[in-house]
Amino acid sequence: MKNYLPRNIFEDEHNMFRETVRDFVEAEIRPNVDRWHEQGYVDREMFKKAGEMGLLGIMAPEQYGGGGMPDYRFNAVLTEELAAADSGSVIVSIQTINDLVIPYLDRFANEEQKERFLKPLCQGDKIAALALTEPGAGADLAGIRTFARKQEDGSYLLNGAKTFISNGVQADFTLVITVTDPSKGRAGVSMMIVEDGMEGYTKNGPLKKVGLKSQDTAELSFQDVRIPPENLLGQEGAAFEYVRTNLAQERLCIAVGSIATSRRAFDLVYKHSQERETFGNRLVDHQAYRWELAKLAIDIQASQSFVDAAIMAKVNGTLDEVTGAMAKYQTTELQVEVVNRALQLHGGYGFMLEYPIATHYLDTRVQPIYGGPNEIMLEIISRKLAKGDRAKKPLTA
Numbered sequence: 560m561k562n563y564l565p566r567n568i569f570e571d572e573h574n575m576f577r578e579t580v581r582d583f584v585e586a587e588i589r590p591n592v593d594r595w596h597e598q599g600y601v602d603r604e605m606f607k608k609a610g611e612m613g614l615l616g617i618m619a620p621e622q623y624g625g626g627g628m629p630d631y632r633f634n635a636v637l638t639e640e641l642a643a644a645d646s647g648s649v650i651v652s653i654q655t656i657n658d659l660v661i662p663y664l665d666r667f668a669n670e671e672q673k674e675r676f677l678k679p680l681c682q683g684d685k686i687a688a689l690a691l692t693e694p695g696a697g698a699d700l701a702g703i704r705t706f707a708r709k710q711e712d713g714s715y716l717l718n719g720a721k722t723f724i725s726n727g728v729q730a731d732f733t734l735v736i737t738v739t740d741p742s743k744g745r746a747g748v749s750m751m752i753v754e755d756g757m758e759g760y761t762k763n764g765p766l767k768k769v770g771l772k773s774q775d776t777a778e779l780s781f782q783d784v785r786i787p788p789e790n791l792l793g794q795e796g797a798a799f800e801y802v803r804t805n806l807a808q809e810r811l812c813i814a815v816g817s818i819a820t821s822r823r824a825f826d827l828v829y830k831h832s833q834e835r836e837t838f839g840n841r842l843v844d845h846q847a848y849r850w851e852l853a854k855l856a857i858d859i860q861a862s863q864s865f866v867d868a869a870i871m872a873k874v875n876g877t878l879d880e881v882t883g884a885m886a887k888y889q890t891t892e893l894q895v896e897v898v899n900r901a902l903q904l905h906g907g908y909g910f911m912l913e914y915p916i917a918t919h920y921l922d923t924r925v926q927p928i929y930g931g932p933n934e935i936m937l938e939i940i941s942r943k944l945a946k947g948d949r950a951k952k953p954l955t956a
Contacts, residue, residue, distance in 0.1 A: 560822040560829075563860050568867045573632050580640040583612050588644045595773035596918075599765045601652050603686065603729060610683020615656055619665050623673050624681035631808070631873040634658065635815045642819035645915040647922035648774035650816045655725045656680060658812040660687040662805050663734055663750065667793035676732060676752060688730035690721035690753075690779055691802070697932075700736065700802060701745060705781065707737040713788040715739070715751065717759075717781045723929070727777025728764045731755050735781075736798055743796060750798035752790040759784040770921030806931075807883035811869055813930045814883075817890035818866050820919060821859050821897040827916050828852070828901040831908070842904070851904060855897055862893050881943045888936040891926035898923045 569577075587608050595601050609615050610624070617633045619625025626633070634657055641650045664677040679685040696702035705719025717737060727733070732754045740747030753760055764777030793801060829852060832843035842848045869886045872878040902909035902920045909916050927933040 560825045560856070560859065562863075563856070564864060566863070566867060568871055569632060569636070573636055576633055577636045577640060579612065580614065580637050581643075583609070583614065584640050584644045588641065588646060588649055592644060592646045592649075592773070595646075595648065599773060600729060600775040601649060601773055605649070606652075606656075606686055607683040609653065610681060614653070615683055616661050616677070616681030617657060619661055619677060619681050623665075623678045625661075625665075625677075626681075631811075631870060634812065635870050638812065638815045639819040642816060642823050645823070645918060646773070647816070647820065647919070648771045651725050651771060651774045654812045654816065655689065656687055658808055659689040659725075659805070660734055662808060663689075663792060663801060666804070667750075667797075667801055671789065672752070672792065679731075685731040686726055686729045688724050688726040688733040688777075690724045690727070690733050690735045692721060692723050694720055694722050694778075700748075700799065703736060703738060703748070705735065705737045706741070707739050707749065707751060707786060709739065710785075715786040715788075715791070717751065717753065717784040717786050719781050721779040723766075724777050724779055726775055727779055728762050728775045733779065734792060735779075736802065739795055745799040746796050748799045749795045750792040750801060751786050752792055753781070753784065753786065754790070757784050757786075769924055770918070771925060772921075803880065807878045807880045808873065810880075810883035810887035810930055810936075811866075811873055811878065813926065814866050814869065814886035814890040817887075817894040817926050818859070818862050820923065821862070821890070821894045824894075824898045824901040824916060824919055825852075825855055825859055827914075827919075828855075828904045831905055835906075835908075848904065851900060855900060858893055859897065862890050866890060881940055884931075884936040884939040887930060888927075888933050888940070891933060894923050894926050 587605060591602065613626050614637055616625035618629045621627035638650055638654065641653065661677065661680065664673060668677060680687050691700060693703050693705060695704060705721065707715035707717045709715055719737065721735065732752050735751050735753045737749055737751055738747055739749040759782040761780045762777050764775065766776045766778065768776060832848060832852065833841055835842050866886055869878060869882055872882060898919050902916050905914060905916055908914050911917060
């Protein structure tokens, strides 16, 4: 989609990186999208090749196999180019690693853990997941019931369940949020690294979903899973604050993917409007059709400007959780509207799965739900408004 206002947030190094990603997408992603869709998950080989190309752990230190580029604009470029491949599933799979798991390992893991988990993750030798959501707690982190009881030898016995976990089945290890001291409330929540194959750890999936058909999503069960003390990430009881520090980035990455997908949907329907004819004229020659395109272009351009500002706030270290929530809410609601209108403007062809817009329609419905339902985003924003000038300094990520 044409930028009616120039996007001036990218520099030459980002544009060069975009060409690298574009080549990777054309060679490794686009040819496999339909096959992955049918099999229900992305090949592990894709992660390995992405690691070899430097697309995993972009912001992580080079000594651990990362790109050593602590600049979120590179993450944004990667997401934008993946959206052009019509594969929301791959976006979620890679964002789970780059924007959800790696930031925790980079900030809070000790040297031994970084060598054991962060390094192979950046190199594509391992796949990882983050497990917060529970069947009975949903998006309420304070309501989790998964419990890890500390033993005399320093290990923990983990019991509970998690659900809707992206990369859950294929993950070689998963960061699990668990209660370690119920008496301390939020200060009694910890993060542990659960490795595939641990006794008592079982996975169910990939779960059958409305969309994101090739995104590996799982339910996880823990029955007396013994977690060694060296698999505690960071400090015991500190996980609630750990999660808060990364929520802004998590929601920003969703916003980047949503606006990129909206732009892709616009491109698809614009191309269709030039190729399809009715009553002897191209669709784009009909005023009613043109006006619909114009309204979509206005909304997308406005949201893109907001997302770009949020990206730069992340780069500058000033992105707070309220802005992240705003970006996530605005772009995901817009994506639902844009993709819905784009499918309608395709006519009957839009209802055929051989047309990419149909897959986008199915994939899009989850956007206002995952990463925290948009109703939660409104609660975060409205609470800040209610506090007004009495609010504390915003938490930065």
